[in-house]
Amino acid sequence: MTADEQKKQVGDAAVAYVKDGMKVGLGTGSTAAWFVKAVAEQIKAGMKLTLVSTSIQTTQLAESLGLVIKDINDVGMLDLCVDGADEVGPGLALIKGGGAALLREKLIWEQANSCIVIADAAKHVATLGKFALPIEVEPFAWKGTVNRISDVLIEFDITMMPKARKKGDDYWITDGGNLIFDVACGAIHEPAGLASALKSLTGVVDHGLFLDLADVALIGGPDGVKVLHP
Numbered sequence: 001m002t003a004d005e006q007k008k009q010v011g012d013a014a015v016a017y018v019k020d021g022m023k024v025g026l027g028t029g030s031t032a033a034w035f036v037k038a039v040a041e042q043i044k045a046g047m048k049l050t051l052v053s054t055s056i057q058t059t060q061l062a063e064s065l066g067l068v069i070k071d072i073n074d075v076g077m078l079d080l081c082v083d084g085a086d087e088v089g090p091g092l093a094l095i096k097g098g099g100a101a102l103l104r105e106k107l108i109w110e111q112a113n114s115c116i117v118i119a120d121a122a123k124h125v126a127t128l129g130k131f132a133l134p135i136e137v138e139p140f141a142w143k144g145t146v147n148r149i150s151d152v153l154i155e156f157d158i159t160m161m162p163k164a165r166k167k168g169d170d171y172w173i174t175d176g177g178n179l180i181f182d183v184a185c186g187a188i189h190e191p192a193g194l195a196s197a198l199k200s201l202t203g204v205v206d207h208g209l210f211l212d213l214a215d216v217a218l219i220g221g222p223d224g225v226k227v228l229h230p
Ligand SMILES: O=C[C@H](O)[C@H](O)[C@H](O)COP(=O)(O)O
Pocket: 027, 028, 029, 030, 031, 032, 083, 084, 085, 086, 095, 096, 097, 098, 099, 100, 101, 102, 105
């Protein structure tokens, strides 16, 4: 079973958690895209949902499928958010942001009563950190911010320095107008400590550690979908 088949498998499986009348957050990325497509099928079949999106990319996909995306500020608390991840670790601690959507994703996740992460089996790991941790940085005075990020990383025994994400020769700019730096941590032994130390830095808008946010993980694989809880 290919990774893409597993992504479809979990995107389809997540639809079982969606009930008529719910307010639902749509995640970003190649896995979440399968969920968006499955939701579009449900709506075609008559289900009524209020939908919000975690990125411009997802809004474009949803609208191309005929879905209506509402402004999160007009919707209030969500019943459910379904999104992909780059790594799913112990306790359903996650690394997200491989698609640079981490800030809007985290805002939507924090405004949802229940969050489901969907991923193919290769992303289920014993220790977070093989996937480079994305950090979203305010562009003004970014060099100083990156120096302070590097100091924090050293405190956590992470010796790899932040690397600016680029699109060709240009810096990658997020939907919110910020820069992304990726850190090849290797292994993150203290995710909670690292998360709060990074978040405390002026200039760090947010980072891709999603801790204590996922309520359920659906992990794809040849033996079917595994359902995990924190
Ligand atoms: O910024 C992007 C998101 O956090 C994605 O959910 C994450 O990168 C996983 O994407 P994919 O399903 O394409 O691997």
